[in-house]
Amino acid sequence: MIRYSLVEDKNQREIVLLKASPCIWSRCSFCDxxxxxxxxxxxxVRLNKEVLENITGKYRSLEVINSGSCFELPKDTLTDVKEAIFSKGIEKLFLESxxxxxxxLNEMREFFEVPIIFKCGIETFDDNFRNNVLNKGAIFSGPEEVSKYFNSICLMVGIKGQTKDMIKKDIExxxxxxxxxxxNMYVENTTPLKxxxxxxxxxxxxxxxxxHNDxxxxxxxNTDFGVGGE
Structure with missing residues (x-):
């Protein structure tokens, strides 16, 4: 499992894949x-500390991901991330929730004391497909509501049952x-979804x-950011 990499195309940053406690939801039908x-x-904590030692501050930007949400990372790991942010001069942080x-979300903003781009896996704005097929557990009125909390979202493309119209609306x-x-283009895994x-x-x-959009x-x-594995 590769746990540290550099994203050197857009939004240049270092990225670390850390280990956390089980995802609070853990019921998405497409996710292993x-x-x-x-x-x-x-x-x-021990593993994460080793991974975080790779951070150099090269781009003054860091993304921290794990198999769920940033809130499931150990408190000691969050402290280690904060220490890396200040010791390496990180000025922007990307987190998932x-x-x-x-x-x-403001708990993380207050803790880290640097600007944070919060990413949320919406997958699709089609409510039926998102919650009844993907079992995402994310119920909201529409993109306006989501944008009140998150300035970045993740979409999924290419699952059987998804339609072109869904994708057109999602991109819009x-x-x-x-x-x-x-x-994210869907890559088959150990789940039944094709x-x-x-x-x-x-x-x-x-x-x-x-x-071409920055x-x-x-x-x-799914490993295009350079972290992860089979």
């Missing part, structure tokens, strides 16, 4: 990423309401131009 967690807090934690909302966005290769090809033909990142493979 949650297997990268542990209830052994002491072991998580499930919708469930939307009312607690992303560009209209959010400062940043990450669009990849729709034709839909992904259609997206590539019609939306590859988004790669605020939009497209992950054609």
């Amino acid at each position: 990423y949650i297997h990268d967690n542990s209830e052994d807090t002491a072991a998580n 499930h919708w469930i934690y939307r009312n607690r 909302y992303l560009l209209k309401y959010f400062q940043y966005g990450c669009i 990849r729709d290769a034709e839909l992904i090809q259609w997206f590539r033909e019609n939306y590859s131009f988004l790669e 605020n939009i990142e497209i992950l054609w493979n």
